[in-house]
Amino acid sequence: MRMILLGPPGSGKGTQATVLMDRYGIPQISTGDLFRKNISEGTELGKKAESYTKSGQLVPDEVVLGMVADRLAQADCEDGYILDGFPRTVPQAEGLKELLAKRGASLDATVLIDVPDSDIIERLSSRRTCEACGAIYNTKTNPPPEDGVCASCGAKDSIVQRADDTAETIKQRLDVYHTSTSPLVEYYREAGLLMEVDGTRAPEKVTEAIAEALA
Ligand code: AMP
Numbered sequence: 001m002r003m004i005l006l007g008p009p010g011s012g013k014g015t016q017a018t019v020l021m022d023r024y025g026i027p028q029i030s031t032g033d034l035f036r037k038n039i040s041e042g043t044e045l046g047k048k049a050e051s052y053t054k055s056g057q058l059v060p061d062e063v064v065l066g067m068v069a070d071r072l073a074q075a076d077c078e079d080g081y082i083l084d085g086f087p088r089t090v091p092q093a094e095g096l097k098e099l100l101a102k103r104g105a106s107l108d109a110t111v112l113i114d115v116p117d118s119d120i121i122e123r124l125s126s127r128r129t130c131e132a133c134g135a136i137y138n139t140k141t142n143p144p145p146e147d148g149v150c151a152s153c154g155a156k157d158s159i160v161q162r163a164d165d166t167a168e169t170i171k172q173r174l175d176v177y178h179t180s181t182s183p184l185v186e187y188y189r190e191a192g193l194l195m196e197v198d199g200t201r202a203p204e205k206v207t208e209a210i211a212e213a214l215a
Helices: 013-024 031-041 044-055 061-072 090-102 117-125 167-181 183-190 203-214
Strands: 002-006 028-030 081-084 109-114 127-130 136-138 194-198
Touching (some): 013 028, 013 081, 028 031, 031 061, 061 090
Parallel strands (some): 109 194
16 A cells, blocks of 8 residues: 655654554655654765754755655565655655656555644644654653653663754744645545545544545
């Protein structure tokens, strides 16, 4: 299965992708995680992306598309994948369509996780992320372990507040979402691929809603 998780930053795409990945036995491809990894390793790609990710702007389409093309060509993507945070613009969606067409493949579904802006600001300000494995915590609803050891990967002192989860950058990222990414809702609706779930419910309920929509 080849699917996209669409929704504003903090709507739960990463959390859902982790669960769905196990359930369907396909990898999660998070462009945000790929950029953060490249930035922390100081690669050329990381250098190109850093100023954009820091300020909550989108990395240019051609940079993103090049990175995604490389990732989707890897063997573990053969039977499908969950795209998390990509595509984020109509040109990226068009680029993805071309990439798939070249391989004689097509997309099965795009799931929109709906969450209002007021909830997003609250969620992102209290979000904490494991730098080692990407596991997501929340100081209010799912606090990080007190001993500082990530419950998911066992790394010590790796749970941090992401540099772009600050009030000013959150607002910027939401503006970017509404301007550049939300047109994808109509794009995939017109393509007959859109499914919508209410993302304000508990994570397990959202997972079940996604599984039902996919079935
Ligand atoms: P995320 O972890 O998905 O919230 O992404 C963090 C940041 O990485 C975004 O604010 C962008 O700067 C950059 N980024 C991630 N995915 C994309 C994408 N598909 N297109 C452009 N920039 C992206």
